[in-house]
Structures are given as structure tokens and as C-alpha cells.
Amino acid sequence: MDEDERTYETAVERLDQIIGRLDSGEAELRETLELCGEAKELVEYCAGELKAVDEGLKELRLEDLARSLGDGAPAEPAQAEPD
Numbered sequence: 001m002d003e004d005e006r007t008y009e010t011a012v013e014r015l016d017q018i019i020g021r022l023d024s025g026e027a028e029l030r031e032t033l034e035l036c037g038e039a040k041e042l043v044e045y046c047a048g049e050l051k052a053v054d055e056g057l058k059e060l061r062l063e064d065l066a067r068s069l070g071d072g073a074p075a076e077p078a079q080a081e082p083d
Contacts, residue, residue, distance in 0.1 A: 006045065011042045015043070015046075021035060
């Protein structure tokens with residue numbers, strides 16, 4: 001998979017494929033080593049993507065807090081609408 005085309009979803013899909021291949025017991029030693037190396041890179045990529053999303057969510061919450069403080073109104077957590 002080309003790194004320019006990689007997304008979190010495609011990385012998770014490839015990890016599922018790798019796990020399936022390893023679980024099958026059909027991979028030879030060298031292939032197992034290569035698959036484990038690829039899986040490690042994919043896990044690191046996914047962890048980075050999740051961290052970036054987490055940081056983005058933190059920023060959004062800070063922006064909401066700053067906006068509510070700027071309005072002089074206390075920040076209230078979002079509540080689900082009743083059914």
C-alpha cells in the first residue's frame with residue numbers, strides 16, 4: 001500500500017488481513033517476519049492517527065470553552081435531546 005494513499009481505515013483493513021494470514025499458520029518464517037514488520041508500521045501509523053484526532057477533539061473543546069467564557073455564560077455540556 002502506498003503511504004500517500006494510506007488512511008486509518010485501510011491500515012486497519014490491512015492489519016486484519018495480516019492477522020488472518022498469521023492465524024492461518026500458512027505463512028513461512030520469512031513471510032511471518034515481513035508481516036510482523038508491516039504490522040508494526042501499521043500499528044504505529046494508526047496510533048498516530050488516533051493521537052491526531054484526540055488532539056483535534058481537545059482543541060474543539062477548548063474553543064467551545066473559550067467561546068462560552070467570552071459570552072460570559074457558563075459552559076454547559078451538550079445534552080441529548082429527549083425522544
